[in-house]
Amino acid sequence: MPFIPHTEDDTREMLEAIGVASLDELFDEIPEALKIDVPDDLPDALSEMQITRLMRERAAMDGAPLCFIGAGAYEHHIPTAVWDIATRGEFYSAYTPYQAEASQGTLQTIYEYQTMITELTGLDVSNASLYDGASALAEAALMAVRSNRSANSKQVLLAPGVSPMYCKVATAITGRQGLSFDYLPMNPQTGNVAFDELDEDSSPVAVVIQQPSFLGTLEGVDRLTDWARAHDAYVIAVVNPISLALLKAPGRWGATGADIVCGEGQPLGIPLSSGGPYFGFMTCKQKYVRQMPGRIVGRTTDLDGNSGFALTLQAREQHIRRSRATSNICTNQGLMVTAATIYMSLLGYDGLARVARQSQRNTTRLAAGLCGLPGVERAFEGPHFHEVGLRLDRPVGPVLVALAEKNILGGYDLSSDYPDLGNVVLVCATETKTDDDIDAYVDEMRQVISSSAAQSA
């Protein structure tokens, strides 16, 4: 749909046609009491040249540190072609696709995205995306409560490695609907579920398993999936899409596979951009499709028998089902999903696997280098993907501050979310890091450690 400008003459003509004297009169239903003048304390307008200068100065304050922080958002190389294509006008300003005949390009892009995500996750159907990974988990929990009739429960159990931020968001979103989110016991050696401490009498509506975990560990997904199903609970998988190039798809976890898969799509070609916009993905088994929230694009034929795309199963959505809809979401992260689809197309399975392997290799190298320093050791036994928890002999906070002064963002301090674990920092090295970058981090850490004494927690 192109931009259609109008001149002052056009405006005057339109106003005349409807018998209105001015634009102000057109909006005269708005009560005077609600209208405001420009506030007194707004500074004067700046010219474009002044604004550009101001923004450039502010951006320079960010610096260009080496980023070794993961914890839910990951710095990966984004091929230039991704945003070159995604910022084309046809994609960048495409209208929301409710009018199928005017939106075939958008709808096909989303359909391709849905196809790729279902293949990656090993399940049957995908929606057109949600806002982000955290709200996707909230939606997945609500979906499990709606679908899982045999469980008479609104209790959702979380494996210990489910992101605490996701738990907070899910609790906030579902707060008035009676859901509870409780963590399963953790084996502190592995960071994973302590299977021998599980309550065999529990009857949750769903069990959430994050893989790789927020702590960087690899959970016993098969065993936990089977345990959940034995308790009539749905399995909700929260996964990293890049890791799916190496790890078993949730559709093949345990004997039955996960029921719903969700997660954060940011690693697929979306820049970190201070926390967003990102996008959440969600896939599920075919039998639950009518309970899935969000838009779904389907492929069909028109009256002439030509193949085409349209939004489908819309009776789930709130513009039809109103308060009984599967969710109040009536949108999707169209631009982010377009970029992710281009990213996945350019990389393909081989490319994704290379990104995954190189990230894992770099993290292994970083962990080995840091653990060679006094007072640094692995916090958890077992394999990792591209993040690893390291226990320090002193509080993490001041160490990260010292590293930041050397232009290194060293990692994520786990001690506020997991106080029982002690001084643990989560470090992540993606494929964007060279051996020199990793060596630089190890060198700076060596200096930080030697310049002050160890303090026990």
Added chain:
Amino acid sequence: MSELPGDLLYTKEHEWLRREEDGSVTIGITDHAQTALGDLVYVELPEVGRDLDNGGDMAVVESVKAASDVFAPIAGNVVAVNEDLSDDPEKINSDPYGDGWIVRLKPAGGDDGELMAPDAYQTFIDELDD
């Protein structure tokens, strides 16, 4: 003009009821309702064994343009649901009072709420159509 079987009772929500010999009650939606909905594409049925309140959610019927709730016209326990509707929801369109039945309940007793005889329902829908 919708044909109204004489041996059924009706509700303002356009459901019909038939009292069976074994004491159970079969429930569906009327011809008036199926015409308004259009071609049905999906029916969400309750689980057998579930207890329903009078006026409570019983089923959902979904057509190409709308999704409508079907409420329990009396309180009762679900003893059977029409499984054929999973593959053939259009039965409700083609035979709303016969093969398009939706749920069978064992009545819980108590107040049966507002059930109309055929002519009362006919008057009701005539007034709606005006």
